[in-house]
Amino acid sequence: xxxxxxAFARARNENRAALIGYLPAGFxxxxxxxxxxxxxxxxxxxxVEVGLPYSDPLMDGPxxxxxxxxxxxxxxxxxDVLDVAAAAARTGAATVVMSYWNPIERFGxxxxxxxxxxxxxxxxxxxxxxPEEGLAWRDSTDARALDRxxxxxxxxxxxxxxxxxxxxxxxxYAASLMGVTGARxxxxxxxxxxxxxxxxxxxxxxxxxxxxxxxxQAASIARFADGVIVGSAFVRAVAQARDADAAxxxxxxxxxxLAAGVxxxxxxxxx
Amino acid sequence: MTDTVMDSGHYGPYxxxxxxxALTRAxxxxxxxxxxxxxxxxxxxxxxxxxxxxxxRPSPLTEAVRFAEHCGGARILLKREDLNHTGSHKINxxxxxxxxxxxxxxxxxxAETGAGQxxxxxxxxxxxxxLECTVYMGEEDTRRQALxxxxxxxxxxxxxxxxxxxxxxxxxxxxxxxxxxxTVERTHYxxxxxxxxxxxxxxxxxxxxxxxxxxxxxVLDRIxxxxxxxxxxxxxxxxxxxxxSAFMDDPTVQLRGYEAGGEGIDTGRHAARFAxxxxxxxxxxxxxxxxxxxxxxxxxxSISAGLDYPGVGPEHAWLHDxxxxxxxxxxxxxxxxxxxxxxxxxGIIPAIETAHGLAGAMRLGRELGSDAVIVVNLSGRGDKxxxxxxxxxGIEGAPSP
Ligand SMILES: Cc1ncc(COP(=O)(O)O)c(C=O)c1O
Numbered sequence: 054x055x056x057x058x059x060a061f062a063r064a065r066n067e068n069r070a071a072l073i074g075y076l077p078a079g080f081x082x083x084x085x086x087x088x089x090x091x092x093x094x095x096x097x098x099x100x101v102e103v104g105l106p107y108s109d110p111l112m113d114g115p116x117x118x119x120x121x122x123x124x125x126x127x128x129x130x131x132x133d134v135l136d137v138a139a140a141a142a143r144t145g146a147a148t149v150v151m152s153y154w155n156p157i158e159r160f161g162x163x164x165x166x167x168x169x170x171x172x173x174x175x176x177x178x179x180x181x182x183x184p185e186e187g188l189a190w191r192d193s194t195d196a197r198a199l200d201r202x203x204x205x206x207x208x209x210x211x212x213x214x215x216x217x218x219x220x221x222x223x224x225x226y227a228a229s230l231m232g233v234t235g236a237r238x239x240x241x242x243x244x245x246x247x248x249x250x251x252x253x254x255x256x257x258x259x260x261x262x263x264x265x266x267x268x269x270q271a272a273s274i275a276r277f278a279d280g281v282i283v284g285s286a287f288v289r290a291v292a293q294a295r296d297a298d299a300a301x302x303x304x305x306x307x308x309x310x311l312a313a314g315v316x317x318x319x320x321x322x323x324x
Numbered sequence: 325m326t327d328t329v330m331d332s333g334h335y336g337p338y339x340x341x342x343x344x345x346a347l348t349r350a351x352x353x354x355x356x357x358x359x360x361x362x363x364x365x366x367x368x369x370x371x372x373x374x375x376x377x378x379x380x381r382p383s384p385l386t387e388a389v390r391f392a393e394h395c396g397g398a399r400i401l402l403k404r405e406d407l408n409h410t411g412s413h414k415i416n417x418x419x420x421x422x423x424x425x426x427x428x429x430x431x432x433x434x435a436e437t438g439a440g441q442x443x444x445x446x447x448x449x450x451x452x453x454x455l456e457c458t459v460y461m462g463e464e465d466t467r468r469q470a471l472x473x474x475x476x477x478x479x480x481x482x483x484x485x486x487x488x489x490x491x492x493x494x495x496x497x498x499x500x501x502x503x504x505x506x507t508v509e510r511t512h513y514x515x516x517x518x519x520x521x522x523x524x525x526x527x528x529x530x531x532x533x534x535x536x537x538x539x540x541x542x543v544l545d546r547i548x549x550x551x552x553x554x555x556x557x558x559x560x561x562x563x564x565x566x567x568x569s570a571f572m573d574d575p576t577v578q579l580r581g582y583e584a585g586g587e588g589i590d591t592g593r594h595a596a597r598f599a600x601x602x603x604x605x606x607x608x609x610x611x612x613x614x615x616x617x618x619x620x621x622x623x624x625x626s627i628s629a630g631l632d633y634p635g636v637g638p639e640h641a642w643l644h645d646x647x648x649x650x651x652x653x654x655x656x657x658x659x660x661x662x663x664x665x666x667x668x669x670x671g672i673i674p675a676i677e678t679a680h681g682l683a684g685a686m687r688l689g690r691e692l693g694s695d696a697v698i699v700v701n702l703s704g705r706g707d708k709x710x711x712x713x714x715x716x717x718g719i720e721g722a723p724s725p
Contacts, residue, residue, distance in 0.1 A: 108621040109494065109606065111501040112344045118488060131618050154342050155605040159619025181342045181608075185332070206346035208508070213348060231346050232506040 056147035056175040057200050057223040060099045061258040061279055070275035070315040072097060073260055074308060075151060075284035076291070077104035078137035079129025080120040085297045087140040092305040093287065094144040097312025101141040102178065102282070105134045105152035112153075112180045114235030116285045120292065131160050135168050142173030149202065149223070151178040154186075162193040169199060176200030176223045184220035191220065202226050205251055207243035218255040224280060225251055229263045235285045237264035245277050271314030281315050283307075333522020336645065339638035341521040342605045347501075350508045355523040357428050358530075367423065374419050375534065378452070379409045383535075385542040385699075390669035391682075395689025398696040401551070402672070403539050403567060405703050412675065412704030413535060413563045414445035414516060420531030422449035425512035432456040432511045436500040438465055438493035438559065439630035439677060440472025441704055442516030447481035449514075457481040460499040462492035465629045471708050490623035493559075493633045497607050517560025518637035521608030525637050532566025539699055540570040552692055553578040556701040557681035558651060559595075559630045561637035563703035568649065578650070581640060582684035584626030585653030595624035596653040597636045598644055606635040612644070627656040627712065628676035630704075658683040660716050663706065675704035676712065 054062065064071035074093045078086050090101055106121035106129055113121070134150065141148040150169060157165050157179070169177065176199050182190065184203055194201045200223025205214050208231060218225055227248055230241035244261050251259050260280025265271060266289075271281045290307050294300035333339050341351060361367040375381040383404045392400040405413035425433055433455050437443030443459040450457035459476055463485040466473050476483050489495035497520075504513040518525040518532075543551050554571055556564035558581040571577040586594030594600065597612040604613035606621060614622040614634035626632040643649035659676060662683035667673045674682060678701075685700045692698070706713065713719075 107619075108489065109498055111498045111607070112505065114502070115488075122489070125620060155613070155615065155621075156619035159604060159615065159617070180344055181605075183341055183343070183345070183348065186340050186342060204345040206344070206348075208346055208349040210349060213345075217345065228344075228346060231508060233502045 055198070055200055055223060057100065057149070060147040061224065064099060065279070070278055071099040071260070071280040072271070072312050072315045073100040073102055073280050073282040074098035074287055075102040075104055075282065076287050077106050077117065077120050077124050078134040079106055079124030079127055080288070080291065081123060082127055083129060083133050083137065085300070086137055088297070088301055089291060089304050090137070090141045091144055092301045093308045094146045096305040096308025098146060098308050100147045100149065100280070102149050102151045102284070103134060103138045103141055105131065105150055105156055107153040107156055110153060112233055114233040114285065116289050116292065117234050120288045131156055135172050138169060138174045139172035147175045148173065149176040149178055149200070150174060151180065154179055154182045162190055163196070166193040166197040166199055170197035174199065176202055178202040178226060180204055184216055187220060204228055205247065207231055207247050211250065214251055214254050218251060218257060221257060224258040224260050225255060226282070227251055227259050227261045227278070229261050229265070232263065234263060236266035236289065240264060240270050240273055244274065248277050268310040268314030271311045272317040275315045281311070283311055333526065335639045335642035338610050338641040339522055339525060340610055341608060342610070343521045343608045344505055346505050347508065347521070351521055351523065353428060354424070354527065357424050358523060358527050361424060361427060371420055371423060375416070379415050379419065380407065381534065382538045383407050385539065385546060388666070388670050391666055392689070394665055395686045395698070396692070397694030398689035398692055398698050400685060400689065401543065401546070401697065401699045402702040403535060403699060405535060405563065405701060406672070406674065406705035410445045410448050411707065412441040412445070413532060413566060414442045415448065416534055416566065417516065417528045417531040417562060418442070418445040418449045418514060421512070421514045421527065422453050422455060425455060425514070426453055428512060430510055430512040432507070433514045434458045434460065434500050434503050434511055435514045435516055436460050436493065436496040437516060438496070438632060439628065439675065440465070440469040440476070440708060441630060441675070443481070443483070444472050444475045444479070446514050446516070447476040447479035450481060451479050458503065459483050460486050460496040460503070462486050462490070462496050464491040465493065468712060469629055469708055493629065494621065517562040518565050518639060519560040519607055519609060519611070519635055525609065525639055528562050529565045529569060529639065532562050533569040535563065535566035535701065536568060536570030539567055543699060547697060550574055550577050551699045552696040553580055553688055553698045555580045555582065555681050555685045555688060555698055557631060557677050557703060558583045558636060558640060559633055559677060561640045563701050565637060565639055567699070567701040572648070579643065579648060580684060580688055581649055581651040582654045582680045583651055584628060584631035584680060585655040586625040588655055589653050593625040594653060595626045595631050595633060597634065598651040599653045601634070603641070609638045611638040611641040612636050627659065628680065630675070630677040631680060652684060654680040654683045660713070662686060663713060664717065672702070673706035674702060675706050676709045678703045
């Protein structure tokens with residue numbers, strides 16, 4: 054069983070959703086980003102999503118886009134991202150990289166897959182790669198037994214969902230809303246219906262992301278999804294902290310709040 | 325080979341769709357609406373009528389006799405897209421897409437703009453067809469093209485200065501895409517050039533193909549034969565693909581595109597995607613991209629906002645690789661010399677973007693010799709650039725930056 058499958062199975066056995074936490078490599082700098090990820094895992098994150106900072110992140114709102122800008126200004130490279138992924142995997146958490154497509158294409162598909170597998174990574178989320186454009190990527194990831202995670206959105210038709218899930222492994226990333234990354238006050242009403250539609254098309258675990266920032270939101274998503282993905286809220290906690298130690302503390306306590314959230318359904322605390 | 329779309333929006337290995345899944349449905353709907361419109365005679369009639377009565381098409385073909393003296397004696401014919409309503413070729417695409425937006429029941433359009441010509445055209449079409457309009461423009465460009473910002477506002481559009489990244493066209497496209505992902509139910513993204521995810525390159529090409537169709541007829545009529553070469557400046561590549569489109573199957577007609585060489589391609593400050601870029605993915609399509617060894621986009625530079633873009637339309641990438649078209653950089657200085665020359669010899673002040681194509685034609689004329697006939701797409705007029713030019717030439721009374 055892949056590390057991702059194990060993480061979801063463990064959560065299911067505990068009758069809860071898995072918590073997936075995102076932080077970009079190199080923000081605010083490479084060593085600190087590693088310590089932040091360790092704090093995230095210590096706080097209760099099951100699966101780590103290491104972001105590869107990209108110059109044109111058109112699916113990201115201002116919080117993550119600015120973090121990527123800062124990471125790139127620091128000189129963060131794909132090699133650094135792979136180092137951070139290796140450190141994340143050493144925590145014992147299943148680790149995936151989230152990357153826009155061009156940096157992977159430039160690095161070389163096979164080379165990227167080989168290096169990530171060697172680093173102990175489990176898979177890759179590619180928000181701007183469609184299954185149609187991902188045929189060569191399928192071969193590269195299969196050769197290294199890496200999971201390939203594509204996205205579905207509230208606008209996805211049933212046929213489209215079928216196409217996307219058949220290209221996915223590990224889990225399916227369900228975007229909770231039509232929009233870019235960034236915390237929202239309320240969870241989109243579209244998410245539950247989308248998960249139901251995806252559920253009828255696949256047995257893969259389904260994780261919901263975009264807009265989730267608080268424990269109560271994680272709890273409400275955990276009622277119907279297998280995983281809850283939180284990104285901007287972690288990044289914002291880092292951006293607002295006065296120094297690295299404060300950032301580590303903030304990330305750890307946010308992870309703990311969210312981890313409690315995915316263990317609570319309808320506000321009730323599970324035994 | 326009148327249309328080099330191979331399958332589902334690819335041009336050889338280029339093009340395709342690299343977008344968040346949230347946009348797939350809107351792109352499929354656009355594709356369906358586009359093909360339905362092509363099959364609907366009433367759509368064509370409506371567009372033809374607007375082009376004739378509103379844009380002022382056909383645009384004339386003007387022989388530039390005095391300018392030609394500086395082009396190795398070759399005959400130079402100018403396709404006068406500068407005489408279109410709003411002052412550039414951009415209106416061709418905008419009217420077509422705005423009619424498509426109406427067909428799709430979308431009440432709002434958004435656009436990115438560099439030089440502001442596409443933004444002005446989009447704001448114009450939105451006013452005409454009663455659509456809400458928001459234009460994203462890099463903050464840097466709002467300064468160098470202030471006149472066009474005012475025009476867009478007068479036309480009732482909202483102009484959003486973009487302060488992320490390099491604050492130019494590339495970042496305006498990022499912001500427009502972010503808006504579109506969030507508002508796609510009621511919004512059409514009126515993309516301004518032959519870039520972006522499929523079907524945009526094909527849609528935009530189609531609406532600009534009128535430039536080539538008219539030119540071919542006008543040249544045959546004027547000189548009784550096909551021209552030896554057709555030249556155009558290449559930002560995203562819409563005016564170039566528009567005029568090239570009618571000559572793709574004429575092997576004797578050379579197709580020449582001129583991209584921005586900026587301060588020189590060895591200075592790093594340029595937008596020479598073909599000379600200095602490499603295949604990659606940007607803004608939804610695989611094409612030539614200015615990028616570093618890690619696949620991060622490298623900021624471009626050009627004196628002309630409309631050519632200041634690190635990517636290029638995917639069909640041009642394919643025309644480049646197949647050798648059907650040739651692309652060369654033209655520096656800021658060469659372009660400004662051609663700008664001044666056309667103004668003084670022909671009484672036509674071109675857009676600085678266009679001046680890159682004119683500088684290319686001067687080179688090409690010397691290369692092809694005095695028997696040659698070259699058509700240059702005069703993609704736009706230079707009113708918006710008067711301030712930049714006055715400063716460049718140190719003309720007295722020029723406003724200070
Ligand atoms: C007059 C003019 N010509 C050319 C361009 C470049 O665009 P394209 O290469 O799509 O024709 C612009 C863009 O702003 C323009 O305003």
